[in-house]
Amino acid sequence: xxxxxxxxxxxxxxxxxxxxxxxxxxxxxxxxxxxxxxxxxxxxxxxxxxxxxxxxxxxxxxxxxxxxxxxxxxxxxxxxxxxxxxxxxxxxxxxxxxxxxxxxxxxxxxxxxxxxxxxxxxxxxxxxxxxxxxxxxxxxxxxxxxxxxxxxxxxxxxxxxxxxxxxxxxxxxxxxxxxxxxxxxxxxxxxxxxxxxxxxxxxxxxxxxxxxxxxxxxxxxxxxxxxxxxxxxxxxxxxxxxxxxxxx
Ligand SMILES: [Fe+2]
Ligand SMILES: [Fe+2]
Numbered sequence: 001x002x003x004x005x006x007x008x009x010x011x012x013x014x015x016x017x018x019x020x021x022x023x024x025x026x027x028x029x030x031x032x033x034x035x036x037x038x039x040x041x042x043x044x045x046x047x048x049x050x051x052x053x054x055x056x057x058x059x060x061x062x063x064x065x066x067x068x069x070x071x072x073x074x075x076x077x078x079x080x081x082x083x084x085x086x087x088x089x090x091x092x093x094x095x096x097x098x099x100x101x102x103x104x105x106x107x108x109x110x111x112x113x114x115x116x117x118x119x120x121x122x123x124x125x126x127x128x129x130x131x132x133x134x135x136x137x138x139x140x141x142x143x144x145x146x147x148x149x150x151x152x153x154x155x156x157x158x159x160x161x162x163x164x165x166x167x168x169x170x171x172x173x174x175x176x177x178x179x180x181x182x183x184x185x186x187x188x189x190x191x192x193x194x195x196x197x198x199x200x201x202x203x204x205x206x207x208x209x210x211x212x213x214x215x216x217x218x219x220x221x222x223x224x225x226x227x228x229x230x231x232x233x234x235x236x237x238x239x240x241x242x243x244x245x246x247x248x
Contacts, residue, residue: 007210053083053182184221
């Protein structure tokens with residue numbers, strides 16, 4: 001029995017939407033087939049797969065039906081977190097989604113799910129992504145102050161949601177935690193953030209995130225061990241559609 005994670009399937013079995021430029025290129029060719037083949041080879045009975053956001057281009061639940069069917073057909077237990085493109089998932093209606101898909105899919109938001117003695121906690125997260133002003137060498141020399149202020153409010157809201165998730169698990173007696181975010185925990189200007197601070201505060205063992213696509217974005221945030229927490233990027237194109245083993 002093992003726990004795996006991957007993010008950003010960006011499925012569009014129904015949606016007419018074409019993937020934006022950064023999601024083109026060889027790694028995205030038939031990616032849903034490549035991913036399914038990889039996971040079917042890897043998965044053993046009892047395994048859990050956490051899908052860390054950006055599941056579907058569909059804007060409503062009806063437009064995501066075939067994408068969610070594809071996910072439901074994958075082997076193992078499937079837990080989903082919200083991505084910025086998951087318009088079908090109203091943050092306030094997570095409970096309803098969990099009722100509707102009971103026994104098939106689990107939606108992680110303001111709640112937690114247990115894996116052995118570990119609580120899987122998480123939320124979409126948020127991080128300021130610019131605009132940044134660069135000098136001729138490409139180094140950041142400034143950023144849009146207003147956009148930064150707007151981002152701070154969204155970060156605050158997501159931190160509250162993550163705390164709700166931690167607290168729900170703690171109230172049930174859990175002391176071991178793995179955190180799942182869609183957005184990276186820090187932006188390119190930060191060394192630490194409210195998300196890294198909270199991971200440390202609760203003694204989380206790992207923080208798993210996605211959202212970063214393409215070579216130029218893969219190192220936007222922390223990868224590896226930092227201040228006692230293991231950080232991993234699992235966006236599908238970074239992982240070349242091979243889920244990462246989080247723990248046995
Ligand atoms: Fe994405
Ligand atoms: Fe994203």
